[in-house]
Amino acid sequence: MAAPSIAMDRNHQSNGKLGKTEKKFLRKQNKARHTLLRHEGIETVSYATQILVVANGGLGNGVSRNQLLPELEKLGQVDALLMPPNKPYSFVTYKTIEESKKAYVTLNGQKIVDDLGQKIILYLNFVEKAQWKELGLQALPPGLKVVEEIISSEDEKLLLESVNWTEDTDNPNFQKSLKHRRVKHFGYEFHYENNNVHKDKPLPGGLPDICDSMLEKWLKEGFIRHKPDQLTVNQYEPGHGIPAHIDTHSAFEDEIISLSLGSEIVMDFKHPDGVTVPVMLPRRSLLVMTGESRYLWTHGITPRKFDTVQASKGHKSGIITGDVGDLTLSKRGIRTSFTFRKVRQTPCDCSYPLVCDSQMKEPPPSFPESDKEALQLEQKYVHQVYEEIAGHFSSTRHTPWPHIVEFLKALPSGSLVADVGCGNGKYLGINKELYMVGCDRSQNLVDICRERQFQAFVCDALAVPVRSGSCDACISIAVIHHFATAERRMAALQELARLLRPGGKALIYVWAMEQEYKKEKSKYLRENRTSQGRQEINSDPSAEEQFVEPVPDTGHQDSACSVPSINDFQKGRSNSKEVANCKLPIHTNRTSFHSQDLLVPWHLKGNASKEKPTEPFGPAGTHDPSPVFHRYYHVFCEGELEAACQTLNNVSILQSYYDQGNWCVILQKV
Structure with missing residues (x-):
């Protein structure tokens, strides 16, 4: 053209x-x-x-x-x-x-x-015409309401001044150390290691006096039904957020309310079937979650410095519509939330037993809150696993993906390119006109690169021993989703930006939560086929080819964890074994994702050092038991990778797209 x-x-x-x-x-x-x-x-x-x-x-x-x-x-x-x-x-x-x-x-x-x-x-x-992907009609999740201007600006000022963020270890309500926000608890302390409270150990002093008359007024006016006895105060800097979660059913009663002070924010609510509703929480508004919105939908705040909001103020309270003629950006300020709950004294008997910890036989999933816990999880469920499966993994990674090849072929001759998380090095030899070097956390995968005469070394993607500003380009293919907290994923993005020279570009791929996008199933779902009792189970949205392995009909998953996945409940599979002490859900391969943080099984076939798999059936059709390993993943929702990249100070987004089950972004160093 x-x-x-x-x-x-x-x-x-x-x-x-x-x-x-x-x-x-x-x-x-x-x-x-x-x-x-x-x-x-x-x-x-x-x-x-x-x-x-x-x-x-x-x-x-x-x-x-x-x-x-x-x-x-x-x-x-x-x-x-x-x-x-x-x-x-x-x-x-x-x-x-x-x-x-x-x-x-x-x-x-x-x-x-x-x-x-x-x-x-x-x-x-x-x-000739303006065209874009239409958003469906948005409605608030059932049981959710937003009450605007619930308090005056004078009351807001008094509430903010009442929170003393000066750390005082003699005070049982002193500030807790969470990297992504400042937190204080009143009434009962919320324990993030198990997402619960000690019901027999209330904190002295109860809720702050300033809150009492405010809660009584809301009760009288019908905005709330119960008087809370627990308060968590969170303070968020621009660019910070909180992972998607559901407040533990057994810990708190049905009604959960949150007062937003200091700055407006957009909170994302997501149904297990993938429907996401962004909800605007204006300054001095009250969010009330009951019923389905409290028990079934996750809620979270994406870490970013700007939110997409309505440009006009006449829209329905709380709703972010798809009206592209009325959308703009809102710069985040410092937001303080007062979240009130009533501690539950009896087991939960809600109408959502599949996700209710009181009605499940096993405890709920738990996610790492601290950097130390995240590193321990990654060491066990990422680093050690890839060392064990390196040979077999490499045998399934030999055909480069077209868009990645296109990116590498378009780079100027003589460019210095770093492949951070290079695996077996399948992209290191794509363009002979480039100087490419790979690095990976797995010694065994780096050894495979060297056997193929590629330049590669062992390092962590959060600390690449390469001088800042020395690379013309970087690629990070199916790596960042292995980091277990939003902060560590951001640190991986920042490390890529550090390596780039001004004008340098980075291509990033991560697994997508949405395996059905624009009404088209990804290859990952399309290849959910069985043949003569065999089913593909070593599955990757980012893999180009998979092998087939038999699955014995045992009536439950061959691998397990403390909590079965939602898929298991739907199929009647509740007999899960334990994967160490991890409480993350186990994903059923070749199915849609129902959780963003999960473990994905890898069935190691035959001799891992061989380039092709061995026959997995023994004499008379008996199954040759092979070890099962579990890799940790955080699968990204639409817009999540872009939002994370937008928080970087020194890069701009050139492109973002979806590629066969992956969200992809091309960055440029400013």
Whole structure:
């Protein structure tokens, strides 16, 4: 598709030739056009229309409506500015074609400062129509309500001043050390190691006096049904959040309420079937969770510095709609939440037994809260596992993925490229014109790289012994999802950014929670097939080929943990064995994910050092028992990887896309 000839008007040369700057601009504009077509299905045209697509000028890369619209309005009457959520582009419709031509000539290649103070370059192209993925009609989860302006600004000030964050170890309510937020407990201490409270050990002093009259008023006015006896105060800095979770059923009664102070925030609610509803919690609002929203839906706050919100204030309370003509960015401030609960004294008898710890035979899943716990989990369920399965794992990793090959082939000759988490090195020899070096936490996988004459060494992805700013590019393929906390995943992203020189690029792949995307099943789900009693079970959304192994019909999973997965309950499988002391759910391979943090089984076949699997059946069809290993994963929800990347201070997102069960991002060092 030819670039519009109008591009020449803004870069006219007296000798009729294009200079270096103009050639570079046209090259980047052309790349933006092809990226929009390839990843978003947006087709540009080579003639002028009233509608322009603005690449790099979108909510997904930190440009708000308040920044972009004034620049566009300087050049003509804007009929509509459509900004799809989490996308790095937007659409502008002008009153006349002449006005859109003027914007095309004037703004193409111009810099704009985003909400983080970083300069980004806009690339404009004409389109026949504005198109994007429509969001379904959003409704609050059942049992959830948001009450705005529940207290006055004066009461807000008094509440914030009542919290003394100065650490006092003599005070039983003193601040707890959590890396992603500051926390204080009143009434009862909440223990994050088991997500519960000691019901027979109340804290002295009860709830702060300042809260008593406020709670009584809410009771009288019917906003709440029970008077709480436990309070957790959390303080969040911009860019911080809290992982998705359900408050333990057996610990607290049905009603959980949370008062938001200091700054508004968007909280994400997610149903087990994958439906996600972003809910705006305005400053001085009260969130009330009862019934299904309290017991079945997870809730969490994505760590980022901006939220996508409604530009107008007339929308229904709490709802973030899909109206792309009314979305913008809201910069987060310091938010303090007062979350009130009533400690439960009897077992929970809710209507959701599949996820209720009181009604399950086993305790609920637990997740690492501290960095030390996360490292221990990774050592046991990531590092040790890959050392054991390295040979067999390598035998399933030999066909490079096309988009990764495309990224490597597009890099300039002589580029220095680091493959962080290189595995068996299948990408190290893709482009012979590059200087590629790989690193991996597994000694056995690095040994395989060296046998293949690749340059590779052993290191941790959080501390790569390479000088800062020395790499032209980095790739991180199916690595970051193995880190067990949001902070460690952020640290891995920051390490990639540290390695890059200014202008350098990084390609990142992580497993996707959504294995059915845009009504199309990923290869991971499509290959859920059985043949003659054999079923594929060593499964990866990021793998290019899998082997087949028999699964004996034992009536329960061959591997297990303290808590069966939701899949097991649905299939009547409740007889699970223990995987050490871990309480994470075990994933049923080749099925949709029902939890973001889980263990994925790997059945080691035959001799792990062999390049091809051995026959797993013994004489007379008897099953040759092979060891089962479990790898820890945090599977990413749509937009989660982009949101994490947006919190980095020195990078911009060039592209983000979905590729066969993986969320993918290309970053550039600013």
